[in-house]
Each structure stands twice: as C-alpha cells, then as structure tokens.
Amino acid sequence: MEYHDDNVDQNGSNNNSIKQQELIEISSVLRRTSESSLNSLESINEPNRKRLKVMEQTKYSMYNDFEDTAILKKRESLNYRRQRISELRSKISTLITKKEEHELRNYELEEKYSSLKKGLALIESQIEEINDIGQSSMERLREKLVVEKKAARANHDQQVNSMKEKYTAEAETIINKYEQEYAEKLKTLVAQSNHLKGEIKSEDQEHNRNLIKLKEDYHKKLISESTKIDENIRHIKDKLVNEELEIKRKAIDYKNTEDILKNDLTSTNTRLNGLYSQISSKFSNKESEIDLLRHTIINKKNQIDEITSNFNLKSNKITEHKQKVELINKKLTNYENKRRYLHNRLQELKGNIRVFCRVRYVPESIDKLSLIEIADDDINENANQEIIISKNQDDGSKYSNSYGLSNINNNSYTFQFDKVFNMNSTNAGIFEEISQLIQSSLDGYNVCVFAYGQTGSGKTYTMSQPQDGMIPLSLNKIFEDIEDLKSKGWSYTVEGQFIEIYNENIIDLLTPNGINGKYEIKHDDIENKTIVTNVQTIQLKSESHANSILETATRNRSTASTKANDRSSRSHSIYIFKLQGINSAKGISCQGTLNLIDLAGSERLVSSQAKGDRLKETQAINKSLSCLGDVIYALGQKQNNGGQHIPYRNSKLTYLLKHSLGGNSKTLMFVNVSPLQKNLNETINSLRFATKVNTTKLQPSRPSSR
Ligand SMILES: Nc1ncnc2c1ncn2[C@@H]1O[C@H](COP(=O)(O)OP(=O)(O)OP(=O)(O)O)[C@@H](O)[C@H]1O
Numbered sequence: 001m002e003y004h005d006d007n008v009d010q011n012g013s014n015n016n017s018i019k020q021q022e023l024i025e026i027s028s029v030l031r032r033t034s035e036s037s038l039n040s041l042e043s044i045n046e047p048n049r050k051r052l053k054v055m056e057q058t059k060y061s062m063y064n065d066f067e068d069t070a071i072l073k074k075r076e077s078l079n080y081r082r083q084r085i086s087e088l089r090s091k092i093s094t095l096i097t098k099k100e101e102h103e104l105r106n107y108e109l110e111e112k113y114s115s116l117k118k119g120l121a122l123i124e125s126q127i128e129e130i131n132d133i134g135q136s137s138m139e140r141l142r143e144k145l146v147v148e149k150k151a152a153r154a155n156h157d158q159q160v161n162s163m164k165e166k167y168t169a170e171a172e173t174i175i176n177k178y179e180q181e182y183a184e185k186l187k188t189l190v191a192q193s194n195h196l197k198g199e200i201k202s203e204d205q206e207h208n209r210n211l212i213k214l215k216e217d218y219h220k221k222l223i224s225e226s227t228k229i230d231e232n233i234r235h236i237k238d239k240l241v242n243e244e245l246e247i248k249r250k251a252i253d254y255k256n257t258e259d260i261l262k263n264d265l266t267s268t269n270t271r272l273n274g275l276y277s278q279i280s281s282k283f284s285n286k287e288s289e290i291d292l293l294r295h296t297i298i299n300k301k302n303q304i305d306e307i308t309s310n311f312n313l314k315s316n317k318i319t320e321h322k323q324k325v326e327l328i329n330k331k332l333t334n335y336e337n338k339r340r341y342l343h344n345r346l347q348e349l350k351g352n353i354r355v356f357c358r359v360r361y362v363p364e365s366i367d368k369l370s371l372i373e374i375a376d377d378d379i380n381e382n383a384n385q386e387i388i389i390s391k392n393q394d395d396g397s398k399y400s401n402s403y404g405l406s407n408i409n410n411n412s413y414t415f416q417f418d419k420v421f422n423m424n425s426t427n428a429g430i431f432e433e434i435s436q437l438i439q440s441s442l443d444g445y446n447v448c449v450f451a452y453g454q455t456g457s458g459k460t461y462t463m464s465q466p467q468d469g470m471i472p473l474s475l476n477k478i479f480e481d482i483e484d485l486k487s488k489g490w491s492y493t494v495e496g497q498f499i500e501i502y503n504e505n506i507i508d509l510l511t512p513n514g515i516n517g518k519y520e521i522k523h524d525d526i527e528n529k530t531i532v533t534n535v536q537t538i539q540l541k542s543e544s545h546a547n548s549i550l551e552t553a554t555r556n557r558s559t560a561s562t563k564a565n566d567r568s569s570r571s572h573s574i575y576i577f578k579l580q581g582i583n584s585a586k587g588i589s590c591q592g593t594l595n596l597i598d599l600a601g602s603e604r605l606v607s608s609q610a611k612g613d614r615l616k617e618t619q620a621i622n623k624s625l626s627c628l629g630d631v632i633y634a635l636g637q638k639q640n641n642g643g644q645h646i647p648y649r650n651s652k653l654t655y656l657l658k659h660s661l662g663g664n665s666k667t668l669m670f671v672n673v674s675p676l677q678k679n680l681n682e683t684i685n686s687l688r689f690a691t692k693v694n695t696t697k698l699q700p701s702r703p704s705s706r
Contacts, residue, residue, distance in 0.1 A: 074203070077196070078214065085221070088185065092229065095178055099236055102171065106243055109163060113250060116156055120257065123148065135272060142265060149258060156254070160247055171240050175233060182229060189222065333586065336488050340443050353632060353667045354418040355694040356433065357387055357687065360458035360674050361423045384416035384694075389684065415687045417694055423675060427461075427468035431477075434470065437594075437666055438477045442485070442492070442579055444590030446528070446665035448597065448657060449474075452625070452690065453672030454682040455569045455601030462670055463598045464554060464573075471575055471596045472547065478579065478594070479543040489585040494540040495578040498553035499532065501652050502571035503620050509553040509573070510536040521655050528659045530593075540577075550575070570617045572624065572653055573598045595660045599625065599653075602686055627651035629692050635662040636696030669693050 123145060197215060390412035421430055434449060441447040449470060451459035463470050482492045498509040506519035520533045540546035557573060577594040600621040627650040638644040648658045661667060671690035673683040 070203070077199075081192070081196075081218070084189075085218075088225070091181075092225070095229075095232070098174060099232070102167070102174075102236070105167065109247075112159070116152070119152060124261070135269075135276065153254070153258070157251070160251065164244060164247060168240065168244070171236070175236065178229075179233070182226075186222075186226065332488060352665070353636075353669075353693060353696050355669045355671060355690045356419040356421065356430070357415070357417045357671045357673065357690065358421040358425065358430065358458065358462060359387075359423050360456075360461075360672060362675055384418060385420040387415050387417065387420045387687070389413045389415075389680070389687070413684055413687070415691055417671070417690065427465055427470070427473070430462065431468070431470060431473045434668055435473075435477055437668055438474050439481060440666055441577070441592040441594040442478065442481050442581065444581070444592045446593045446595075446660040446663070448595040448660040448665060448667045449670070450595075450597035450599055450668075451670040451672055452599050452602060453670075453686050454603055454674065454679060457601075457672035457674045457679075457683075457686070459598050459601075459670070459672045462672060463596060471550065474594065474596060475540075475546045475550065475577075476543055478577065479546070485581070489583045490581050491584075492579060492581045494546065495580075496538050496540050496546065496549060497532065497535050497576040497578075498549070499535060499574045499576065499656075500557060500571045501574065501624070501656070503617060504624070504652050506532060506535070506652060506656075507571075508535045509556045510538065510549070512556040521652070523658055528663065529591075530656065530659050532656070537578075569601045570621060572600050574653075574656065593660055595657060597657075599628075602689070603682060624651035624653045625689070627654045629689055630654075631657075631661055632667070632693050632696050638662075 126141065126145065129141075419433055437447045437449065449463075451463045451470075453459050461469070464472075466472060478494060482490075482494070485492065500507040500509055506521075507514075508519065517534045519535060522531050522533060523529070524531075538549050540549060553575070557571075575596045577596070578591065579594065580589070580591045582589045602621070602625055603618065627647065630647055630650065631654045634644055634646045638646060646662065648654045648661075654661070659665070669690060671686050673679075673686055675683075
C-alpha cells in the first residue's frame with residue numbers, strides 16, 4: 001500500500017512537471033514574442049496584454065488544481081484506514097463466535113456428567129436388586145459394583161482431566177493467539193497512525209487541524225475497542241477458572257456420594273442379616289402352625305360336607321313347602337272369589353234396598369208413650385219384621401213391658417221392614433247387621449246408608465255417635481278389612497269427602513268458610529262415578545287419621561249449626577268414602593263408594609208450624625226427601641216396567657246420589673222413630689215413607705271392577 005501512495009505521488013509530480021513544462025513554453029513564447037515584436041509592441045500591445053491576462057488566469061487555475069489533487073490523496077488514504085478498522089471488527093466477531101463454541105463444548109461436558117449420574121442411579125437400582133436376591137449374591141454384586149465404580153470413577157477422572165487439559169490448552173492457545181494478533185495489530189495501527197501524523201503535519205494548517213481531530217476520534221475508538229477486547233479476554237479467563245472449579249467440586253460430590261453409598265450398603269447388609277435370622281426362626285414356627293392348620297382344615301371340610309348335605313335336604317323340604325304354599329294361595333284366591341260371590345248373593349237375597357226401623361230410646365219414667373208393639377226376632381212370611389203402633393188408650397197406664405201382640409186393635413198400624421230394632425238396641429248390635437254392606441263397598445259396589453226420621457228421633461245418634469255410630473264403626477271396619485285383604489294381595493286407598501246440603505246448597509264441611517268457586521255435581525255415566533267440583537278430597541291413611549278428619553267435619557257442622565240456629569237438624573250431611581282396591585298379582589282392581597248420610601228432620605209443614613225462613617227450609621227438606629222417595633220408587637218401577645225416567649235432578653241430594661241409588665248399588669235406610677205419644681203422627685208418617693222405599697226391590701247387577 002506504500003506503493004500505492006508512491007504511485008499517487010509520482011502521478012501527481014508527473015502532472016506538475018507537464019504543467020511546469022507548459023508554463024516554461026508559454027514564458028518562452030511570450031519572451032520571444034516580446035523580443036521579436038518589440039518594435040511593433042505598440043501596435044499589438046493591447047491584444048497581447050489580453051492574451052497575457054488569459055494566460056495568467058490559466059496559470060492560477062492550474063495552481064488550484066494542484067492543491068485539489070493533494071486533498072483527494074488524503075481522502076483516499078482515510079478510506080483505506082476505514083476499511084482496516086472494519087476488518088478489525090470482523091475479526092472481533094469471529095473471536096466472539098469462538099467463545100460461544102467453547103460454551104457449547106462446556107455444555108456437552110455437563111451432558112456427559114449427567115449421563116454418568118444416570119449410570120450411578122442404575123447402579124443404585126442394582127444394589128436394591130442385590131438386597132432382594134440375598135446375602136451371597138449381594139457380596140458378589142458388591143464386589144462387581146466396587147470394580148465398576150472404580151472403573152467408572154477412573155474413566156470419569158480420566159475423561160475430566162483430559163477434557164480439562166484439552167480445553168485449558170485450547171483456551172490458552174486461543175487467548176495467546178488473539179493476544180499476539182491484537183498486540184501486532186495495535187502496534188501496526190500505532191505505527192500507521194504515527195506515519196499518518198507525520199504526513200498530516202506537513203499539510204497546511206487547515207488540513208492539519210482536521211487530521212488531528214480525525215486522529216483523536218480514531219484513537220478514542222481504538223482505546224474503547226481495545227478495552228472491550230481486554231474485558232472479553234478477562235471474562236473468558238474467569239469463566240474457564242470457574243468451570244475448572246465446578247469440575248473439581250463435582251468430582252468431590254461424586255466422591256462423597258460414593259462414600260454414602262458404601263455406608264448404606266454396609267448398614268443394609270447388617271439389617272438383612274438380622275432379618276434373615278428372624279425370618280428363619282419365624283419360618284420354622286409357621287411350618288408347625290401350617291401343620292396344625294392342615295389338620296383343622298381337614299376337620300372343617302368334613303363338617304362342611306355334613307352341613308352341605310343337611311342344607312340340601314332342608315332346601316328340598318323348603319321347595320316342597322313353597323309348592324304347598326303356592327297351592328294354598330291358589331285355593332285361598334278361589335275361596336276369596338267364592339266368598340265375594342256368595343257375599344254379594346246373600347246381600348242380593350236380602351234385597352238391594354233394605355229398610356231398618358229403629359225406635360229411639362226414652363227412659364221409662366217418661367209418660368205418654370204410645371204403645372208400640374214390636375215383634376220379636378222371628379220373621380214373618382215376607383221375611384220381614386213387624387212394628388205395630390197403636391194409640392195409647394189409657395194414657396200410658398197400659399204400657400206393656402212385654403211388647404206382646406195382645407193389644408192389637410182397630411186403632412193400630414202395622415208396618416213391615418227388613419229389621420226392626422226396639423228401644424233397647426245398641427249401635428254395636430245394629431252395626432252387626434249392616435257391616436256386610438261395608439264388605440260390599442270394599443268388593444266394588446256402591447253402598448248408600450242413610451237415616452231418615454223426624455227431628456230428635458235418633459238419626460245422628462245412630463249414624464254419628466262417637467265411638468259406636470255407624471260412621472265411626474264403618475271406618476273401623478273398612479281399615480280392619482283392608483288389613484285382612486292385604487294377605488290376599490289387595491291394597492286399598494280410601495278417600496273421603498264431607499258434604500252438607502242446606503237449603504239445596506252444597507257446603508264442604510272441611511272448608512266451612514266457603515271457597516271462591518262453585519260446588520257443582522258432575523257425573524261420569526260410563527264409569528258410574530260422581531264428583532263434586534271444589535270439594536276437598538282427603539286421602540285417609542289410617543283409621544286414626546280418618547277419625548281425626550271425621551271429628552273436624554263433625555265439629556265444623558256443629559259450629560255452623562250453633563251459628564245458624566240448629567242448622568244441622570235442617571241439613572243433610574253426606575260423608576262419601578271412595579274405596580279403590582288393586583290386586584297387582586292377579587291384575588284386577590275394584591272401586592266402590594260408601595255413602596253415609598244423616599238426613600234432615602222430616603217434619604211435615606202442618607206439624608212444624610214453620611214460618612218465614614224456617615218455612616222455606618222445611619219446604620226444601622220435604623222436597624228433597626220426597627224426591628228421594630220418588631227416585632227409589634222410580635228405580636223399582638224401572639226394573640219392573642223398564643224405560644222409566646228417574647228424577648234424580650229434582651233435588652241436590654238425589655242428583656248427588658245418582659250412582660249410589662239403583663244400578664249396582666246397595667241401599668240401606670234407617671227409619672228412626674220416636675216412641676212418644678206426641679210424635680205419633682210424625683212416626684206414622686216416617687214409617688209410611690219407609691214402607692214405600694221398602695217395597696222397592698232392585699234386581700242385582702255387576703260390581704264396578706276391572
Ligand atoms: N238409642 C238412643 N239411646 C240413647 N239416647 C238416644 C238414642 N237415640 C237418640 N238419643 C238421644 O236423643 C237426642 C236426639 O237424638 P238425635 O240428635 O240423634 O236425633 P236426630 O234425629 O238426629 O235429630 P236432628 O234431626 O235434630 O238432628 C240426643 O240427645 C240423643 O243423644
């Protein structure tokens with residue numbers, strides 16, 4: 001490159017000499033011209049002067065060109081130095097790449113260390129295996145392990161040392177090489193810088209100043225680069241020292257781990273020896289125990305064989321018993337079907353509409369009794385019992401305590417009913433006669449039991465007397481029978497509704513304060529079912545539950561009665577119990593309804609002498625009672641003559657009982673009569689009404705069952 005500088009200088013001096021030559025030639029031309037034309041100078045003076053001026057200008061411009069060329073030279077020199085600096089930079093980046101390569105090698109070394117660690121773990125697992133195998137093989141393996149460990153350690157140490165040496169040498173070589181290179185380059189640069197300084201000094205003041213500035217900047221950069229390089233070298237050196245320390249530390253760790261393993265191995269060995277001796281003694285103990293157990297097992301096996309044969313015998317007997325039970329169950333079902341049939345047949349023979357007459361009890365001390373002669377339990381040729389009423393001729397003095405038939409005369413009235421109960425009859429005794437009907441309602445028939453009679457004749461006493469009235473006794477029987485029927489595969493649900501009809505209006509006794517909607521009677525003529533809209537239906541879970549609901553209804557009725565001036569005497573109370581039975585085993589079901597009714601008092605208008613509201617009430621009662629008689633009569637007529645209209649709609653009572661009167665239903669009417677002289681007319685009237693009902697006999701029909 002020095003050649004380049006010289007070449008540039010030579011070209012510059014060649015140009016200068018050419019220009020000097022030209023100047024010399026021009027000067028000589030001028031001189032010759034001035035000499036030869038001295039005389040004619042005056043004539044040509046002016047144009048020559050002009051030419052001289054032009055030439056002088058040319059000379060000055062040539063001088064300027066010369067100065068520009070020098071600056072160009074300097075610029076080229078500076079470019080060359082810039083190029084050198086960029087080369088230096090690329091060398092520094094190469095050095096950094098090498099440093100990274102060194103780090104990569106270090107990482108590989110660590111990888112190798114971790115694989116060695118894995119090898120150590122494998123050896124540990126082998127030690128565990130040795131423990132399992134036993135003492136003898138353990139010793140052998142331990143020796144093997146020691147050898148392997150020594151070999152591994154020697155191998156590892158060798159590898160570590162050789163790698164350490166290799167990398168230390170490499171690192172030192174690299175560092176020395178680079179240090180040398182950098183020193184040489186620095187020296188060259190400083191020399192070049194000095195050379196440049198000398199050259200620049202010879203330039204003019206302006207250029208000198210610029211060059212000094214450039215030199216200073218360049219020098220500063222050099223110093224900073226040099227500092228960076230020194231820093232890098234120091235960093236690499238530190239890292240190498242740290243790595244060496246780390247390798248040494250790992251070697252120490254490895255040594256420690258080995259010592260720990262040795263100790264563990266020794267303690268495990270001791271422990272296993274102890275365990276072996278313990279197990280040996282236990283083993284001999286267990287062997288004797290096993291012998292004992294073998295004998296016991298043989299004994300137990302014999303016992304089990306004995307028990308198994310006994311079990312088989314008993315199992316055969318159980319199968320035999322089961323078959324017998326099945327046979328008995330079948331027979332029981334047949335008996336139950338027969339019982340139902342015979343029971344219904346018996347009820348039919350007794351008549352689907354029956355009338356029982358009951359004479360109310362009055363103490364003997366009360367006078368003015370009419371003479372009532374009641375036949376004894378014998379029945380007459382119509383299978384009926386008779387009640388004979390005659391006026392008391394002697395104003396009570398001839399009261400017969402024998403109830404004989406001796407006093408019959410023209411003033412007497414004879415009535416015949418299915419049953420006549422005298423004053424001394426009890427509710428329990430009467431219930432025995434009607435309990436069969438409760439069974440019918442459970443068998444799927446609609447049953448209607450009602451008490452008819454004048455006020456005070458004992459209707460409520462008969463129907464609702466707590467403990468032994470027909471209603472509480474019926475509920476008692478229902479739940480008793482349901483319990484019995486369970487054993488025959490039947491399960492029942494019992495629902496209750498408690499209604500009062502007052503002045504042709506329906507009242508729900510469980511909602512005494514009334515409801516927003518209307519109570520409407522609706523019939524399902526296909527299913528023979530009746531519902532009253534908005535009336536509460538209570539599912540009666542047990543006898544006690546049913547009795548508590550009954551109490552509520554009775555209490556509500558008597559409360560309303562007190563408020564409305566003895567309303568209960570002038571209203572019909574109707575307690576409806578729906579009995580639904582299912583026999584899942586046989587796949588059959590049945591649904592019956594039991595209606596228990598306490599009718600309003602049946603006074604005639606004449607004897608009641610009622611006026612105003614009471615008159616209306618009496619008219620309503622009489623209308624509904626006479627409708628009841630009409631419906632029963634029409635039912636009898638229909639059976640006999642066919643096709644007759646049944647006037648159910650004429651009263652709320654008969655409309656409500658549409659499906660419980662006639663058809664498959666069974667009806668029982670109590671006619672309650674008073675034995676008092678003063679009630680004679682009402683008594684005869686009641687008995688006449690009852691006779692009309694009693695003369696209606698309905699043909700049997702099928703129960704409501706599926
Ligand atoms: N067989 C009887 N033994 C004892 N007392 C009786 C008997 N029958 C009725 N009584 C009594 O006679 C009174 C009137 O009877 P009960 O209230 O049953 O008549 P009723 O026909 O229901 O009257 P009402 O139509 O006003 O309701 C009651 O005090 C009742 O206890």
